[in-house]
Amino acid sequence: MDLSYNAEYEQFRTTVAEFLKGHWPVPAEIAEQPRHKQEAWFRTQAIENGYLYRSVPKEFGGSEQEADILKATIIREEFSKVRAPMEAPGIGNMMLVPTLLECGTQAQKERFVSKTLTGEYKWAQGYSEPNAGSDLASLRTRAELRDGPEGQQWVINGQKIWSTLAQYADYMFVLARTEPDAGKHAGISYLLIDLKQPGITIRPIKQVTGGTEFCEVFFDDACTPADWIVGQRGDGWKVSKSTLKHERSSIGGAQTSVNLFEKLLQLAKETTLNGQPAIKDPIIRDRLVTLEGYVQSHLYSNYRQLSMAAAKQNSGYVGLMNKLINTNIGHEVAALAKDLLGENLLYMPPTKGRATGPEKWLNQLMGSLGVAIAGGTSNIQRNIIAERGLGLPRESGDT
Ligand SMILES: Cc1cc2nc3c(=O)[nH]c(=O)nc-3n(C[C@H](O)[C@H](O)[C@H](O)COP(=O)(O)OP(=O)(O)OC[C@H]3O[C@@H](n4cnc5c(N)ncnc54)[C@H](O)[C@@H]3O)c2cc1C
Numbered sequence: 001m002d003l004s005y006n007a008e009y010e011q012f013r014t015t016v017a018e019f020l021k022g023h024w025p026v027p028a029e030i031a032e033q034p035r036h037k038q039e040a041w042f043r044t045q046a047i048e049n050g051y052l053y054r055s056v057p058k059e060f061g062g063s064e065q066e067a068d069i070l071k072a073t074i075i076r077e078e079f080s081k082v083r084a085p086m087e088a089p090g091i092g093n094m095m096l097v098p099t100l101l102e103c104g105t106q107a108q109k110e111r112f113v114s115k116t117l118t119g120e121y122k123w124a125q126g127y128s129e130p131n132a133g134s135d136l137a138s139l140r141t142r143a144e145l146r147d148g149p150e151g152q153q154w155v156i157n158g159q160k161i162w163s164t165l166a167q168y169a170d171y172m173f174v175l176a177r178t179e180p181d182a183g184k185h186a187g188i189s190y191l192l193i194d195l196k197q198p199g200i201t202i203r204p205i206k207q208v209t210g211g212t213e214f215c216e217v218f219f220d221d222a223c224t225p226a227d228w229i230v231g232q233r234g235d236g237w238k239v240s241k242s243t244l245k246h247e248r249s250s251i252g253g254a255q256t257s258v259n260l261f262e263k264l265l266q267l268a269k270e271t272t273l274n275g276q277p278a279i280k281d282p283i284i285r286d287r288l289v290t291l292e293g294y295v296q297s298h299l300y301s302n303y304r305q306l307s308m309a310a311a312k313q314n315s316g317y318v319g320l321m322n323k324l325i326n327t328n329i330g331h332e333v334a335a336l337a338k339d340l341l342g343e344n345l346l347y348m349p350p351t352k353g354r355a356t357g358p359e360k361w362l363n364q365l366m367g368s369l370g371v372a373i374a375g376g377t378s379n380i381q382r383n384i385i386a387e388r389g390l391g392l393p394r395e396s397g398d399t
Pocket residue numbers: 124125126127128129130131132133134135161162163164214369370371373374375376377378379380383395
């Protein structure tokens with residue numbers, strides 16, 4: 001493991017820091033505008049200087065830079081020091097854009113990529129169904145090519161569930177069964193669908209926190225043009241697994257765990273237990289030290305992966321462990337915070353928007369259960385580590 005950067009990269013860091021000095025916070029004339037316009041202005045400058053959307057070609061609104069994981073890491077470190085905006089968040093940016101760049105047609109890229117990057121088009125992900133979550137290839141939503149008023153079109157029937165923020169989205173990327181006679185995985189295609197049409201009903205689901213972050217989505221003869229399929233018919237399984245190969249700007253998110261643990265330490269200092277700050281209590285100290293061990297291991301595992309990636313080595317099963325470790329730490333930190341604050345925390349009313357008081361720990365506790373499930377549950381992560389990382393036999397039933 002090599003934790004130092006060479007002179008060329010240190011020079012790059014200085015250049016990034018100088019750019020930030022001149023652009024964030026934004027200059028006075030821009031600072032008068034609303035926050036989202038300030039961010040949009042800043043992102044445009046950052047793209048022009050090659051700091052954001054580095055793997056996206058210029059013709060689609062990116063900065064088209066050579067893949068360099070160390071540069072990407074330096075940019076992230078310097079931007080986060082001054083809290084400058086990074087790439088706009090959202091399922092479209094994180095999941096659809098890389099997939100289209102890798103597997104989409106030129107027409108699909110032109111139609112969707114830049115408007116997704118700027119946030120004009122918002123996307124939802126339509127994978128899970130009531131009986132197809134971990135076993136996603138059992139999905140039953142079906143799509144058939146039929147004649148429509150403007151040529152052939154896909155007609156979609158079925159139901160998706162847990163679609164994050166679908167009530168606010170314009171489009172959805174959907175896995176649907178188009179080849180009913182083919183095998184479980186081979187019969188699936190990846191379709192893009194306009195959500196604003198009569199054949200689609202979106203019902204938000206009320207969560208334990210009081211919020212409504214995800215939805216059920218019903219398709220009753222919903223339509224989409226024949227050429228809004230990404231990849232070939234029956235290739236949807238492969239397309240859905242495609243990831244951005246150029247520059248993985250985030251390996252595992254250990255920094256999130258570090259930041260969360262620091263907040264927990266602060267809470268332990270401020271909370272009184274048996275007439276003294278909780279951080280002096282031996283049992284609490286013991287739990288804190290154990291947790292810190294996990295956080296530091298996660299952090300140094302990330303450094304190791306970064307060194308390996310820079311040396312063009314495959315991090316193997318170590319890289320497969322990130323999600324499981326990150327979400328476990330998130331849950332354990334929140335569980336200790338709950339014990340410090342007492343069970344009354346559970347009676348607090350749900351908060352709308354960003355929580356700032358003790359209730360933020362309630363959100364963390366509930367949210368940590370969600371992120372451990374989303375994108376593949378902890379058990380599924382363990383299966384992946386065992387089968388793909390350690391080479392253990394595959395589960396029966398897998399094809
Ligand atoms: C916050 C959040 C956001 C989400 N957003 C989206 C979204 O935008 N779009 C979308 O399509 N989906 C979304 N999902 C759904 C998510 O992908 C599924 O919930 C997840 O894949 C698990 O599927 P399931 O809920 O059907 O649980 P199940 O698959 O029924 O699993 C139930 C339990 O059985 C265990 N289990 C299942 N199979 C195995 C196995 N083979 N080996 C060992 N244990 C197993 C699981 O670990 C789990 O504990 C979201 C979920 C959450 C929590």
